[in-house]
Every structure is written in C-alpha cells, then in structure tokens.
Amino acid sequence: MNGKKYRIALAGNPNTGKSTLFNQLTGLRQHTGNWPGKTVAQSKGYFEHKNEEFEIIDLPGTYSLIANSMDEEIARNYIAFEQPDVTVVVLDATSLERNLNIALQVLEITDKAVICLNLIDEAAKKGIEISEAKLQKKLGVPVVKISARNKVGISSLLDAVLSVVKGLLPLSPFKMKYGDEIEERIEELLPDIQSIYGSHLPARWIALRLLEGDERIIDELNAKLLNEKKGGHSYEFASGEY
Ligand SMILES: Nc1nc2c(ncn2[C@@H]2O[C@H](COP(=O)(O)OP(=O)(O)O)[C@@H](O)[C@H]2O)c(=O)[nH]1
Numbered sequence: 001m002n003g004k005k006y007r008i009a010l011a012g013n014p015n016t017g018k019s020t021l022f023n024q025l026t027g028l029r030q031h032t033g034n035w036p037g038k039t040v041a042q043s044k045g046y047f048e049h050k051n052e053e054f055e056i057i058d059l060p061g062t063y064s065l066i067a068n069s070m071d072e073e074i075a076r077n078y079i080a081f082e083q084p085d086v087t088v089v090v091l092d093a094t095s096l097e098r099n100l101n102i103a104l105q106v107l108e109i110t111d112k113a114v115i116c117l118n119l120i121d122e123a124a125k126k127g128i129e130i131s132e133a134k135l136q137k138k139l140g141v142p143v144v145k146i147s148a149r150n151k152v153g154i155s156s157l158l159d160a161v162l163s164v165v166k167g168l169l170p171l172s173p174f175k176m177k178y179g180d181e182i183e184e185r186i187e188e189l190l191p192d193i194q195s196i197y198g199s200h201l202p203a204r205w206i207a208l209r210l211l212e213g214d215e216r217i218i219d220e221l222n223a224k225l226l227n228e229k230k231g232g233h234s235y236e237f238a239s240g241e242y
C-alpha cells in the first residue's frame, strides 16, 4: 500500500446498476451522507485493488449532465470541478443507444473515463452482441463488459480503472464536433477561459456551456474563482454576454 487514494466517480442513467457495483466494490466500507449544502444523499466508499486504495462516489443517476435538475447539477459539477481521477460511466448494455448519450457527455468533460457495460447477462438473454473492441476504438477510452450483480468482469473493470488513474493508457476520448460556426466560437473563447480559470478545468466543455447561455455555470465558475483566488481577480464572466 503506497497510501495514495485514487478517486472514482460512478456516473450513468438511473437503474444501470451503479449502486450494485458500488456495493460489490465497497462492501461494508461505505457511508452515506448528504452532498454539501444539498438534501441529496451521497454514498462514498473505499476499496483496494492491486495494493492501491480507492475512494468511490456513487453519483446521482441522470439521463444527462446539462444541470436541469439538482441531481444533474451535482453529477456534472463533481466531474467537472472536483475532477475525480477517473469517471466510470455505467451503461445498460440492453439499451446502448439511449445510454451512450451520457457517456458522450462525460467524455466532453473529462478524458479520464472508463465505460462500463453492465447487465451483460440481460443483454445476452436478449441476443444483443456488443463488440467492446469496436466501441473502445470509437470512444477512445477503455470499454469493459460486466455483470455487477453476478460479479462478472469486475477485476477487468478495475484493471482498466487502474491503468487510467496511473496514466498508463493513451486516451483519445471521442469529442462531439459541432458546426463550423460553433467550433469557431469555441476556439475564440478557449484562450480567455484558460487564462481566467486555469488549464485544469475542461475549457472546451465550459465554452459550450457559455455558448448555450448556461447561467449557472457562470455562477459556479465565478464562485470557484473567488474561492481559489480569494477575490484577487477583477475580471469575471458576466451572464448573458454570449
Ligand atoms: N440482471 C442483472 N441485474 C442487475 C445487474 N446489476 C444490477 N442489476 C439490477 O438492476 C437494478 C438496478 O440496480 P441499481 O444498482 O439500483 O442501479 P442504479 O440506479 O444505477 O444505482 C437492481 O434491481 C439490480 O439488482 C446485473 O449485472 N444483471
């Protein structure tokens, strides 16, 4: 044990088996509280794999990360601002078309992701065949099939998690391309976003939110900035300028 704790976030739609996986991994080493300042429950737990210690957070299940609800806001803010060492996106292998949406949204925020196809037992019963290799090539991050309830594939999933947190894999996450006009405006915004908020935040994703006119992201970023710089920064993004 080298003492370093890697942080994992579990993201995905409701009912994809996130809590089942969380419980399998952590057993009794878990506790439930609330998200800071919120009435939404937060489950945090701990486990070890190959002599490394992990802390894992079970994010609220959401269909998207555009912050239409408290759950979505919590999930996206955790991934974007708290920056876990890896986000494991748990997808229901029996309805991939619907589930891939959240995977793409996570990949827009972070490069450090593993896609976990759960419920492969159910998928097999329905005759659904999924090529992990093809999906992995398209998405640019590891894709691992599991059945959380039947404890199938868990160690492969953890090996993938470990290689991502240790930076052992070349990751090239799929980034959605928008039209030329939007891409140009993203390019225009990037230098300002990077110089104001630093290079550790997901600048492209922030640019997209600003172009959407997402006012809450501006408040979140300004609060974060104030916190980090203790009021020492005079320029802030103002709402409604984009
Ligand atoms: N057949 C099957 N059911 C599963 C598997 N993993 C989870 N489930 C079931 O799927 C349902 C939703 O699981 P849960 O962990 O609560 O999903 P969450 O909403 O993503 O946290 C529960 O009834 C689980 O028992 C699996 O690998 N195979």
Ligand SMILES: [Mg+2]
Pocket: 018, 019, 020, 061
């Ligand atoms: Mg759950």
